[in-house]
Amino acid sequence: xxxxxxxxxxxxxxxxxxxxxxxxxxxxxxxxxxxxxxxxxxxxxxxxxxxxxxxxxxxxxxxxxxxxxxxxxxxxxxxxxxxxxxxxxxxxxxxxxxxxxxxxxxxxxxxxxxxxxxxxxxxxxxxxxxxxxxxxxxxxxxxxxxxxxxxxxxxxxxxxxxxxxxxxxxxxxxxxxxxxxxxxxxxxxxxxxxxxxxxxxxxxxxxxxxxxxxxxxxxxxxxxxxxxxxxxxxxxxxxxxxxxxx
Amino acid sequence: xxxxxxxxxxxxxxxxxxxxxxxxxxxxxxxxxxxxxxxxxxxxxxxxxxxxxxxxxxxxxxxxxxxxxxxxxxxxxxxxxxxxxxxxxxxxxxxxxxxxxxxxxxxxxxxxxxxxxxxxxxxxxxxxxxxxxxxxxxxxxxxxxxxxxxxxxxxxxxxxxxxxxxxxxxxxxxxxxxxxxxxxxxxxxxxxxxxxxxxxxxxxxxxxxxxxxxxxxxxxxxxxxxxxxxxxxxxxx
Amino acid sequence: xxxxxxxxxxxxxxxxxxxxxxxxxxxxxxxxxxxxxxxxxxxxxxxxxxxxxxxxxxxxxxxxxxxxxxxxxxxxxxxxxxxxxxxxxxxxxxxxxxxxxxxxxxxxxxxxxxxxxxxxxxxxxxxxxxxxxxxxxxxxxxxxxxxxxxxxxxxxxxxxxxxxxxxxxxxxxxxxxxxxxxxxxxxxxxxxxxxxxxxxxxxxxxxxxxxxxxxxxxxxxxxxxxxxxxxxxxxxxxxxxxxxxxxxxxxxxxxxxxxxxxxxx
Numbered sequence: 001x002x003x004x005x006x007x008x009x010x011x012x013x014x015x016x017x018x019x020x021x022x023x024x025x026x027x028x029x030x031x032x033x034x035x036x037x038x039x040x041x042x043x044x045x046x047x048x049x050x051x052x053x054x055x056x057x058x059x060x061x062x063x064x065x066x067x068x069x070x071x072x073x074x075x076x077x078x079x080x081x082x083x084x085x086x087x088x089x090x091x092x093x094x095x096x097x098x099x100x101x102x103x104x105x106x107x108x109x110x111x112x113x114x115x116x117x118x119x120x121x122x123x124x125x126x127x128x129x130x131x132x133x134x135x136x137x138x139x140x141x142x143x144x145x146x147x148x149x150x151x152x153x154x155x156x157x158x159x160x161x162x163x164x165x166x167x168x169x170x171x172x173x174x175x176x177x178x179x180x181x182x183x184x185x186x187x188x189x190x191x192x193x194x195x196x197x198x199x200x201x202x203x204x205x206x207x208x209x210x211x212x213x214x215x216x217x218x219x220x221x222x223x224x225x226x227x228x229x230x231x232x233x234x235x236x237x238x239x240x241x242x243x244x245x246x
Numbered sequence: 247x248x249x250x251x252x253x254x255x256x257x258x259x260x261x262x263x264x265x266x267x268x269x270x271x272x273x274x275x276x277x278x279x280x281x282x283x284x285x286x287x288x289x290x291x292x293x294x295x296x297x298x299x300x301x302x303x304x305x306x307x308x309x310x311x312x313x314x315x316x317x318x319x320x321x322x323x324x325x326x327x328x329x330x331x332x333x334x335x336x337x338x339x340x341x342x343x344x345x346x347x348x349x350x351x352x353x354x355x356x357x358x359x360x361x362x363x364x365x366x367x368x369x370x371x372x373x374x375x376x377x378x379x380x381x382x383x384x385x386x387x388x389x390x391x392x393x394x395x396x397x398x399x400x401x402x403x404x405x406x407x408x409x410x411x412x413x414x415x416x417x418x419x420x421x422x423x424x425x426x427x428x429x430x431x432x433x434x435x436x437x438x439x440x441x442x443x444x445x446x447x448x449x450x451x452x453x454x455x456x457x458x459x460x461x462x463x464x465x466x467x468x469x470x471x472x473x474x475x476x477x478x479x480x481x482x483x
Numbered sequence: 484x485x486x487x488x489x490x491x492x493x494x495x496x497x498x499x500x501x502x503x504x505x506x507x508x509x510x511x512x513x514x515x516x517x518x519x520x521x522x523x524x525x526x527x528x529x530x531x532x533x534x535x536x537x538x539x540x541x542x543x544x545x546x547x548x549x550x551x552x553x554x555x556x557x558x559x560x561x562x563x564x565x566x567x568x569x570x571x572x573x574x575x576x577x578x579x580x581x582x583x584x585x586x587x588x589x590x591x592x593x594x595x596x597x598x599x600x601x602x603x604x605x606x607x608x609x610x611x612x613x614x615x616x617x618x619x620x621x622x623x624x625x626x627x628x629x630x631x632x633x634x635x636x637x638x639x640x641x642x643x644x645x646x647x648x649x650x651x652x653x654x655x656x657x658x659x660x661x662x663x664x665x666x667x668x669x670x671x672x673x674x675x676x677x678x679x680x681x682x683x684x685x686x687x688x689x690x691x692x693x694x695x696x697x698x699x700x701x702x703x704x705x706x707x708x709x710x711x712x713x714x715x716x717x718x719x720x721x722x723x724x725x726x727x728x729x730x731x732x733x734x735x736x737x738x739x740x741x742x743x744x745x746x747x748x
Contacts, residue, residue, distance in 0.1 A: 058332035095586045102583045109719035113284065120332040148259050151303035153284035156260025192260050196721035200701065202714035203598045208735060211711050212728050219724060233286050234256045237301050
């Protein structure tokens with residue numbers, strides 16, 4: 001089903017196509033510990049995005065020559081299911097997926113105490129089951145939870161969210177059509193530790209001033225997501241507690 | 247010198263636990279005078295030490311730990327043992343033979359083959375080398391029979407209980423020998439399969455409900471009622 | 484790839500110098516290495532440029548071919564950027580399919596050209612939905628001494644400015660090549676400026692040893708109007724918001740300097 005491009009993505013009252021305000025995140029649902037085999041796992045729905053993440057390790061690095069003598073090798077594979085987008089995506093990894101795997105890994109690595117487990121590997125797998133814009137950010141949010149669920153020691157959780165410019169206005173958490181039709185997209189990952197920006201990319205066109213505003217807007221979005229991440233992790237164990245105490 | 251959480255409150259990685267003159271304990275890190283959690287878990291205090299009891303973690307070898315592992319490789323003069331840790335462990339043939347190993351004389355497969363289960367103690371480990379095992383103590387060595395239960399390693403202390411209360415209760419009430427590997431592998435051996443099955447069920451329950459209070463009582467009750475059921479059922483047949 | 488092992492003393496030396504505002508090769512924190520640019524170095528290519536950034540050396544060649552447009556943009560030509568980390572350029576480069584850093588390099592260069600709308604792709608349409616021109620930009624790294632992104636982006640822009648299109652006419656759906664050439668129309672001049680973060684300080688144009696000790700890297704591409712058109716963070720460290728904003732400001736200034744080397748007049 002091809003979507004027809006609407007005339008306007010944001011109306012005169014600053015309401016977006018899906019009813020959101022300019023600085024509003026899409027509805028989100030997160031779960032942790034969703035897969036049986038993985039050492040850690042998590043699932044996220046952010047708008048129409050549906051993404052699964054699993055973590056295996058730390059374990060002996062294979063092939064062995066990849067092992068790093070003084071820290072763990074953090075690996076990440078971001079992959080889109082063939083049915084996740086409108087036109088079937090070939091299951092072979094595209095150049096885009098290779099790049100995203102790299103930047104996602106580099107967004108997560110500042111949070112992980114890789115120096116604790118030299119010569120091992122920690123493997124993170126992200127499968128996008130359904131995509132609707134901002135999948136790399138949602139992937140980071142969910143992968144960071146999968147790492148925590150695997151019991152990997154971390155400096156903090158990493159939350160990610162994009163800001164961008166659509167029809168002349170700065171907006172938070174762009175969906176697919178806003179990303180495609182908009183003027184700029186700026187995905188950003190943030191970790192509470194040191195107020196760190198661990199992923200930053202942009203394409204489109206922004207003035208220096210707009211850029212500064214967009215960065216701050218994205219950081220604010222990440223802080224909201226970070227709150228949700230913490231709640232989700234805590235809720236999982238509170239649930240176990242309550243179930244028994246009844 | 248504030249502390250921000252109550253004892254046994256759940257925290258997540260990056261949560262600020264305490265400031266100033268606290269000491270960083272397990273599953274925490276200190277930076278610029280602040281102590282943060284590194285894992286999901288329950289906060290604990292021990293005098294000035296802040297720590298987190300991890301709700302989920304993997305096994306990290308520790309010298310002196312008794313572990314139960316699987317032989318995955320027979321090498322030249324040593325076995326590689328998978329002990330559910332980030333690093334595979336090594337057991338030297340000379341240790342198992344209790345004399346210098348001579349390949350022309352000693353057949354390693356006579357002692358341990360791939361797929362065998364072995365009970366061993368960690369005698370060396372420093373993160374740069376593979377953990378080194380020994381079997382030169384009574385009760386250690388190849389495991390010949392019994393049932394294996396694998397649980398989250400962080401829950402081993404609950405299986406043992408305060409001053410061994412849980413495990414003592416389990417052993418008495420199920421008539422089973424229960425050997426706890428610190429790496430989360432537990433070996434149960436009893437006189438009848440029913441006894442073993444009961445012990446396994448009890449351990450699974452502990453794994454699921456480890457971080458709740460009144461656990462020993464609930465497990466005791468479960469064992470008691472299950473046992474009655476088994477006896478009752480056997481009478482009917 | 485072998486994991487590079489850095490001598491600890493050297494690591495300290497570099498970090499210490501940077502904290503004093505100095506660098507091993509005598510540059511200031513915001514200085515580029517010497518840049519040499521040659522264009523038209525490969526006759527067979529439609530356009531080409533060779534950039535030497537200190538000892539880093541990159542050759543970019545462009546080719547133009549006829550092909551099919553993407554179905555979602557039937558009336559636009561196609562831009563394809565590819566990067567090869569040629570094995571002769573470094574002991575750490577090996578033959579084989581492109582590694583992730585080669586793919587990232589190509590995509591960062593691509594993003595700068597594409598997002599600044601440097602090439603008017605709609606002018607490259609011959610027959611909507613059927614025939615368009617494809618512009619291939621091939622980045623060939625010849626010597627790796629750090630900051631491949633800036634060198635490649637600069638060489639790519641220079642090569643595009645050097646690119647000649649053949650003249651043609653469309654007659655009854657057939658394309659007839661006519662004598663003579665016209666330059667490829669280039670509308671914008673994106674310039675990438677890369678920073679390395681070492682010991683919480685930003686340095687412009689990191690060379691190889693600085694890249695080996697850096698915590699993180701950020702590339703900011705600005706267009707001729709000083710607007711940011713592409714951005715990429717790399718490396719396993721992080722930046723603070725202030726650092727990012729500061730980098731954006733410096734990137735804009737530096738890009739103006741570099742642009743003068745490529746765009747004459």
